[in-house]
Amino acid sequence: PSQSRRQEVPVLPPDVDRKTFNKAWSDLKRLLGNENVDLNDKPLIDGWYMEHPNTHDAFHILEQEELVSCGTAYPGSTEDVQKIVKWANRYLIPIYPISMGRNLGYGGAAPRLRGSLLVDLGKRMNKVLNIDGHNASCLVEPGVSYFALYEEVQKSGLPLWIDTPDLGGGSVVGNALDRGVGYTPYGDHFANHCGMEIVLPNGEVLRTGMGSLPGPDGTDNPCWQAFQHNYGPSIDGMFTQSNFGIVTKMGMWLMPETGHQSFMVTFPRDDDFEQIIEIIRPLALNRVIGNVPQIRNVIQELAVTGKPRSAFYDKKTPMPREVIRECAKKMPFGDVAWFFYGTVYGDDEARTKSLKIIKDSFAKIPGMQFKLPQDLPPDHYLQDRVDVCSGKPVLRELDWLNWVPNAAHLFFSPIVPTKGKDARLVHELVTSLHKKWGFDSFPTWCVLGRELHYIANIVYDRADADEKRRAMGLMREMIGKAADEGYGEYRTHLIFQDQVSATYGWNNQALNKFNETIKDAIDPNSIMAPGRNGIWGQRYKNRGFEM
Amino acid sequence: PSQSRRQEVPVLPPDVDRKTFNKAWSDLKRLLGNENVDLNDKPLIDGWYMEHPNTHDAFHILEQEELVSCGTAYPGSTEDVQKIVKWANRYLIPIYPISMGRNLGYGGAAPRLRGSLLVDLGKRMNKVLNIDGHNASCLVEPGVSYFALYEEVQKSGLPLWIDTPDLGGGSVVGNALDRGVGYTPYGDHFANHCGMEIVLPNGEVLRTGMGSLPGPDGTDNPCWQAFQHNYGPSIDGMFTQSNFGIVTKMGMWLMPETGHQSFMVTFPRDDDFEQIIEIIRPLALNRVIGNVPQIRNVIQELAVTGKPRSAFYDKKTPMPREVIRECAKKMPFGDVAWFFYGTVYGDDEARTKSLKIIKDSFAKIPGMQFKLPQDLPPDHYLQDRVDVCSGKPVLRELDWLNWVPNAAHLFFSPIVPTKGKDARLVHELVTSLHKKWGFDSFPTWCVLGRELHYIANIVYDRADADEKRRAMGLMREMIGKAADEGYGEYRTHLIFQDQVSATYGWNNQALNKFNETIKDAIDPNSIMAPGRNGIWGQRYKNRGFEM
Numbered sequence A, B: 001p002s003q004s005r006r007q008e009v010p011v012l013p014p015d016v017d018r019k020t021f022n023k024a025w026s027d028l029k030r031l032l033g034n035e036n037v038d039l040n041d042k043p044l045i046d047g048w049y050m051e052h053p054n055t056h057d058a059f060h061i062l063e064q065e066e067l068v069s070c071g072t073a074y075p076g077s078t079e080d081v082q083k084i085v086k087w088a089n090r091y092l093i094p095i096y097p098i099s100m101g102r103n104l105g106y107g108g109a110a111p112r113l114r115g116s117l118l119v120d121l122g123k124r125m126n127k128v129l130n131i132d133g134h135n136a137s138c139l140v141e142p143g144v145s146y147f148a149l150y151e152e153v154q155k156s157g158l159p160l161w162i163d164t165p166d167l168g169g170g171s172v173v174g175n176a177l178d179r180g181v182g183y184t185p186y187g188d189h190f191a192n193h194c195g196m197e198i199v200l201p202n203g204e205v206l207r208t209g210m211g212s213l214p215g216p217d218g219t220d221n222p223c224w225q226a227f228q229h230n231y232g233p234s235i236d237g238m239f240t241q242s243n244f245g246i247v248t249k250m251g252m253w254l255m256p257e258t259g260h261q262s263f264m265v266t267f268p269r270d271d272d273f274e275q276i277i278e279i280i281r282p283l284a285l286n287r288v289i290g291n292v293p294q295i296r297n298v299i300q301e302l303a304v305t306g307k308p309r310s311a312f313y314d315k316k317t318p319m320p321r322e323v324i325r326e327c328a329k330k331m332p333f334g335d336v337a338w339f340f341y342g343t344v345y346g347d348d349e350a351r352t353k354s355l356k357i358i359k360d361s362f363a364k365i366p367g368m369q370f371k372l373p374q375d376l377p378p379d380h381y382l383q384d385r386v387d388v389c390s391g392k393p394v395l396r397e398l399d400w401l402n403w404v405p406n407a408a409h410l411f412f413s414p415i416v417p418t419k420g421k422d423a424r425l426v427h428e429l430v431t432s433l434h435k436k437w438g439f440d441s442f443p444t445w446c447v448l449g450r451e452l453h454y455i456a457n458i459v460y461d462r463a464d465a466d467e468k469r470r471a472m473g474l475m476r477e478m479i480g481k482a483a484d485e486g487y488g489e490y491r492t493h494l495i496f497q498d499q500v501s502a503t504y505g506w507n508n509q510a511l512n513k514f515n516e517t518i519k520d521a522i523d524p525n526s527i528m529a530p531g532r533n534g535i536w537g538q539r540y541k542n543r544g545f546e547m
């Protein structure tokens, strides 16, 4: 939906009056060029995935006009970013960096603090700076999407894979900084990054890892993408899920290409998941399953067909299990409850061996069925998993967006040990609360070895105020109840960041206090993404901006 | 050697007079109990590996009395550690935490700042707190050595491996904090840690990762050893190679046991190493070689026999290549130049396949010879690699300590991309400088995939002042010359930490300035290990303590 704005535009950040803002804005235009700044004073358009807005959260949960920026700056270089940061300190205007802003389900391109200046790094800083074919690594700018990196690697002709999340339109840098995941053996993106260049909140620029040692004659260090650390403390992790700096370059490791075979296993009973997880754990720990496999519920198979919910069920209430069952019966996989999507890697022989172990292990679950891509129709979701699990970006998951009118996603993503008992506890909590708040429950479990990211996808109609209110209530209650049992989110949408970070409060909020000590030391004016990940900085803290 | 002390004892830290110190000391005794503090006022005894001193650096390079503590405290709990830290802030007495103090070659148990109070965590805090057989992980206190953890895992009967460095007497925690390496697929210790408990310089205690979310009813979080991150910034890396806190608990992942086959490949020509490295790179990237293999020079094979240098050569000057050659001829492997020690993992079939690929790849180097443990005598070094590479701690490398009288080690450990050209550049620099300063050159290259840790082991007689002076000169010159070419150390001895950290000076020391901003914010009195890793804190900086 697009609405004309009800409030005076642009919305200004706290403590900044229009006169100061206008002066600051002219100054910013002078610094970057007129064409590289944009006031957020036009109607807000949610757009769609490929045409996502950088003015607000396309998947809004609050009012559309709530999480908005005052405008956007498009730096073209690290020096431009430094200029913007110094400008922000001069005028005390908060800024909010994004790489591409496709963080849909977690806040999109919206700033946490209303009226912040969005710094859209990706539009102009979008080069693959280097691909090292020998050492299987690359160095990229924030605007490089998975699609773009994939293209570039293809063009190079090198036998290398990238790793991509479910949707390939996001940025390699932004996703790694939010500690996102993909589905090849290199699925843990932060773990596979190597070296950063960062503009600090005071406008200084530093490099981490070996990049902090100058190369001969002013070149980049020859080991920058070979080794993740520098001498002394490893600070890269500080710049993930935080507001401590703006990353302007990042190294990523690429995977040498190898043979791969994706497969799907279905399981008939709702209760089977506990046993599925017990079976996966040793297979994952022993790397028989080489990637980040997913366990998905049957209802997701309906959604990912791209058909609207109304094609299956005409009431607004959560789809009853019986209805899902009847629909599933008409699908190629039949009346089943769970899907396991996995991939094995290596040469023919190795893959055959791994597949046999996996089949034999799952055979303990009566009624399980094992399928290869050739066993399924060409439009089945497994065909897209083949691509994703061999590093080829796709957009298939967008098909979910047809489920309800004006569909938006909101993710509840707790960390759960890969143990049946823990999984049951969280799963029952999630499903019963979905029922209570009137939502279909879409759990996807991404198995990263010793733990799984439980991703509950709340799909809601963003034109329906009551649905939004309920989505919000559901999230708040899930976060609270899960934390009572010891489970916490790995990542969350902007508006729940204060709540989630407070759950990580062992010993009287010791970790959060530490983070805020750091914040105030390196960003005394609190100009950098205030509130992001629950970290505010002294200028804004306890003034009612928390939510 | 042990000498009586020439200076007034205990040596006090800067700015602390004896009266204040004595008062502080009684207070410390009151806080911890008389039996848990020790004044450093007795003669200094270098001891040996198993009986290493915690009063000074057993492998001293400066005068033995230079890097000494004022005394040692033995906390028995996290609360004790908090008491000590608060005490340090009260009296402005710098403290220096060690886990076990076996950091030989990098400073042993010595504090960086003379007169600091050593906090020996390991003596009383030495429990394996938990082993999770399902999720293959453990939680340990600082005093748990590799030997102790190994024993505990054996006792549990669980099919799990630990990962150990070359010497098994060090601490799991201290080694990971200094980002040390071992030799199974879990060889990168920091990468395989999971969760910390940390006492900050202000005496507060926090937990990182999922441990920062309280478990139900005051238990530890059920995901603490399952997932490495918390919500919000990942700060664990900050506490490695730094002086930002005292780690009192650490989680480590354990490896599910598997089949393993160690092997050795020899290469005849000095010049072969460039090709060896080019061949290893793809094998390592494709995980055909599953562990952290080592390339070693033939002279090390002489040293690790445990025989003194004098058994091979009677002059003090570096052993000429010809002499090494003659000695090698009498050894089981004959007149060769380089040794590659590797291990493949998995079941019989997988190992056989990997071995074939490895043999075929190395076969490109004329004269290479492939050996299995059964091809070599029972006292050959390869037999110990079998243990280390399957997670069994050993002490074999101590045999080097017979090479020269009063032998001490000093490591020069630059990071080099796994590329022949880079390796040659560094290797030639190292060998020519060893020659210049009059030392045998002992290079070991630990291959961690995209880079190798080049470990040049300077072995010197610590009773010989001139040899110490030359070892020091050699180090200083290697650090400087390598940095000019873009190569830097991953870790270094206390007395070179200022020099090494300064080489990581891209953009006007931006990274070091950032680290010091953090230091001053979280440790305003600079009480925590001042100078460690080149980070001083405002109270000591630029007062002449740098070296």
Ligand SMILES: Cc1cc2nc3c(=O)[nH]c(=O)nc-3n(C[C@H](O)[C@H](O)[C@H](O)COP(=O)(O)OP(=O)(O)OC[C@H]3O[C@@H](n4cnc5c(N)ncnc54)[C@H](O)[C@@H]3O)c2cc1C
Pocket: A097, A098, A099, A100, A101, A102, A103, A104, A105, A108, A109, A121, A142, A165, A166, A167, A169, A170, A171, A172, A173, A174, A175, A177, A178, A179, A180, A181, A182, A245, A246, A247, A248, A397, A398, A400, A409, A529, A532
């Ligand atoms: C249907 C669907 C499926 C999805 N599947 C996945 C999945 O499989 N895996 C997954 O990880 N995610 C998934 N997502 C979430 C999201 O779409 C992706 O993570 C996406 O890659 C994030 O967008 P981006 O890369 O454009 O990040 P951005 O929006 O650019 O960045 C995310 C945040 O990181 C910070 N940031 C970004 N760049 C910088 C910088 N340079 N400096 C400082 N801070 C910065 C900012 O706070 C920003 O808000 C999915 C979303 C949907 C709707």
Ligand SMILES: Cc1cc2nc3c(=O)[nH]c(=O)nc-3n(C[C@H](O)[C@H](O)[C@H](O)COP(=O)(O)OP(=O)(O)OC[C@H]3O[C@@H](n4cnc5c(N)ncnc54)[C@H](O)[C@@H]3O)c2cc1C
Pocket: B097, B098, B099, B100, B101, B102, B103, B104, B105, B106, B107, B108, B109, B121, B142, B165, B166, B167, B169, B170, B171, B172, B173, B174, B175, B177, B178, B179, B180, B181, B182, B245, B246, B247, B248, B397, B398, B400, B409, B529, B532
């Ligand atoms: C012949 C030889 C072979 C070696 N081989 C290897 C090898 O293969 N791999 C390898 O990594 N090393 C090797 N070393 C170096 C060293 O012996 C080991 O790394 C050893 O494990 C370190 O000693 P430690 O564990 O007792 O650490 P400690 O001495 O306890 O710790 C090292 C440093 O870390 C910091 N620290 C320790 N504990 C804490 C804490 N709890 N809180 C805050 N800071 C802390 C302190 O600054 C301390 O000085 C070798 C040394 C020799 C002489």
